[in-house]
Structure formats: structure tokens, C-alpha cells
Amino acid sequence: MATDYDAPRKNDEENEDSIEELKSRRNDKNSGKVDEDEVEAAEAFELPGADLSHEELTVRVLPRQADEFTCASCFLVKHRAQQAMEKNGLVYCVDCA
Template identity: 75%
Template sequence: MATDYDAPRKTEEEQSEDSIEELKARRHEKNSGKVDEDEVEAAESFELPGADLSHEELAVQVVPRKSDEFTCSSCFLVHHRSQLAEEKGDRLICRDCAY
């Protein structure tokens, strides 16, 4: 932005005397260039490179549970037996979920 150094400058008193209407008008002018855009609609239009995974197959090797492990019936994570907090029948609850 070009600056005219020959133009008279306002003193601090003159700057503080700017009317509320002028300040509101300046703020409105700054915001007038913005466009309201729906974020969800904009996100749906983006296509990421390599995002088409329809031809991919997921290969997972399932490891059997060890004798000193259990699956929490609340969070469904596998924990060591030392993390067992409650045992209600066949429901095993880990320490994290018990509190």
C-alpha cells in the first residue's frame, strides 16, 4: 500500500475524535469482501489426491488372546490381567472404565 508522506498527519487527539459512525463504516467496508460459505459444502467439494481406496483390500492378522489378557466389556480394548478392576459374571471391566 502506497503512503503519501506529504499528507498532513493527524495528532493523537484528532485520531481519538473519529466518530463511531466512521469506525462502523470502516469495519463494514473491510467485511464486505468476505463471502459466506458453508463449510460442509466446501469440504465435500475437495478431492484429495490418492483418496480413492475402492480397489484396496485390508489385510489384518488376528493375534489370539494370551492367557494373561482380557477384553474389557466397556471399551473393548485388550488389557493385561493387572488392569482388571471388576468382574461381574462374564463382564470384565478395566480400571479405566471402572471409574
């Protein structure tokens, strides 16, 4: 282990002061507590498999655009630039072709 001989040395008095401070902090029972509302913190968490039956979802559906198609394999709406092939009247994207 390298030793820096140019670093200032600590006095024993400094160590005694810091030990006394640590002892007083340890005796202070409120020093480790965090002031946080548990109910408010719990509401922010989203648990997997949670019951969302009481929630409502509003979605605005746009009509089909002229430059879009729905892939017959993955059923995703894609831009015409991603069209790979058309077979039996069904259009497929480049990812599914």
C-alpha cells in the first residue's frame, strides 16, 4: 500500500472529537429516520399482476392512413416503406417476410 508522506497528519485530538460526535449521533434515535409518508410512497409503486379492474382507459382511434398497412402476420400497423410482399391479398412487413 502506498503512503503519501506529504499529506497532513491527523492529531489524536481530532480522532477523540470525531468519536464523541459519533457516540452522540448513535444515541440520537431520530437521526436515521427519513421523513416520508409511507402511503404516498406505496401509491407510486406498480406491482405486476395488480388488479386494475377499477381503472379506465381512454384511447382515441385514428382512421387508417393512406401510407399505412396492417401486417397479416404480426398485425402491427406499419408504414408503406416497411411493406415486403403481398400474397393472396395479404400484406406482410419486412420483419415477418
